Amino acid sequence: MLNKxxxxxxxxxxxxxxxxxxxxxGNFITQTIESxxxxxxxxxxxxxxxxxxxxxxxxxxxxxxxxxxxxxxSQNFGQAAAFNTxxxxxxxxxxxxxxxDDWWMPGKLERSILWHVFLQGDYALLQHGLTVWSDGDAGPxxxxxxxxxxxxxxxxxxxxxxxxxxxxxxxxxxxLEKIFPLPDEIRISADAYLMRCAFVFGKVYSIPETLGYYRxxxxxxxxxxxxxxxxxxxSNIIFPAxxxxxxxxxxNFQFEYSYLKEPLLIRKLLRxxxxxxxxxxxxxxxxxxxxxx
Numbered sequence: 001m002l003n004k005x006x007x008x009x010x011x012x013x014x015x016x017x018x019x020x021x022x023x024x025x026g027n028f029i030t031q032t033i034e035s036x037x038x039x040x041x042x043x044x045x046x047x048x049x050x051x052x053x054x055x056x057x058x059x060x061x062x063x064x065x066x067x068x069x070x071x072x073x074s075q076n077f078g079q080a081a082a083f084n085t086x087x088x089x090x091x092x093x094x095x096x097x098x099x100x101d102d103w104w105m106p107g108k109l110e111r112s113i114l115w116h117v118f119l120q121g122d123y124a125l126l127q128h129g130l131t132v133w134s135d136g137d138a139g140p141x142x143x144x145x146x147x148x149x150x151x152x153x154x155x156x157x158x159x160x161x162x163x164x165x166x167x168x169x170x171x172x173x174x175x176l177e178k179i180f181p182l183p184d185e186i187r188i189s190a191d192a193y194l195m196r197c198a199f200v201f202g203k204v205y206s207i208p209e210t211l212g213y214y215r216x217x218x219x220x221x222x223x224x225x226x227x228x229x230x231x232x233x234x235s236n237i238i239f240p241a242x243x244x245x246x247x248x249x250x251x252n253f254q255f256e257y258s259y260l261k262e263p264l265l266i267r268k269l270l271r272x273x274x275x276x277x278x279x280x281x282x283x284x285x286x287x288x289x290x291x292x293x
Contacts, residue, residue: 014116016044016109017092017173021082022100023050026057028215029100033064035212036098041109044068047086052076057100078187083194087180095171097191101215102130102167108211112170115207124202125195126170127163129210134217141165141214145206151199155253162204166191167212175201178249183241192238197245 018036022029036046049072050057061071072085087095094116098104108128115126130141141164146153150162163169169191179197186193239255246253 013041013043014094014113015092016041016094016096016113017090018044018046018109019049019083019086019090019095019097020046020100021049021051021079021086021097022053022057022061023076023079023082024053024055024057025100026053026055026060028102028217029057029060031103032098032100033061033069035103035105037064037066037068038106039104039109040106041113044109045070045090045092047089048072049074049082049086051078051082078184079190080182080186080193081184083190084181084184087176090173093173095173095176097166097169098212099166099214101217102165102213103215104167104212105210111207111209111211115205116170116172119205121172122202123172123205124175124200125163125198125204126207127168127204128170128207128212130164130168130212130214131210133213133215138213140210141168145208147205148203150204151253154199160196160255162199163191163195165214167214169195171198179245183244186237186241189233189238192234193241193245196238196242200246200249200251 020029020032020036025032033046033048036044046066046069048061048069050061052075058073061073070089072089074082074085083097094113096109096112112126112128116123119126127145129145131138132141145164146162154160154162175198176194178201179194182190182193235257239257243254245251
């Protein structure tokens with residue numbers, strides 16, 4: 001039974017481990033940490049790994065005095081290595097990730113745990129909507145999020161883009177134990193690998209609510225970096241790592257790079273048409289039986 005008192009929690013409430021990895025986002029990380037500490041669900045720990053920042057991040061992180069925060073300051077080894085360090089310390093049955101330039105709404109953890117209880121833990125991955133924030137302009141990261149056996153659907157229609165970024169993801173620890181440690185060569189976008197490993201172990205459920213913000217800004221590695229090539233990232237790093245993971249776990253699937261050869265606009269159009277066709281048959285997949293507060 002979920003205890004809703006802000007000042008207390010029941011021992012039966014699941015412990016949530018929140019993993020926050022940071023590199024040179026001192027301009028944003030105060031808001032990120034405060035959004036975690038302000039959660040209405042109180043039974044959590046916050047593990048902050050600073051990946052060798054060269055700005056004022058260390059001073060800002062160290063300024064927080066809260067018994068739920070654990071901090072690690074390391075050299076710059078990349079996001080996967082930082083995730084590995086944090087996961088090795090995590091004690092929670094539920095693992096959430098948040099990027100150090102994003103922030104959550106106060107009810108993010110409470111709503112996630114309500115869905116965890118509602119689903120009786122029968123899922124591989126939970127996600128929720130995110131609002132993209134850019135200099136005061138805001139809009140949804142995705143208009144429709146899927147539910148069900150997304151791994152099987154990916155094989156049928158060729159879509160690989162089912163997920164929101166790191167800050168909208170919720171995992172059961174027992175699923176992540178089958179995946180970690182992540183390959184160290186994944187220095188950015190480790191969530192791209194993590195999600196596509198997790199969904200081979202069960203269903204994906206998407207909470208039909210927006211529970212956080214994804215910040216679009218000049219320092220962002222993906223949105224504003226003109227040198228960032230997502231096709232190169234997937235073809236040279238993510239796909240090979242996923243194929244190694246599938247082979248190691250005797251999963252009869254290997255990513256091919258043929259889909260990357262088509263122009264990006266055509267790829268998006270074909271995947272969108274295939275996806276919307278399926279969505280007309282099962283929107284959110286759980287009818288109107290959503291968990292209530």
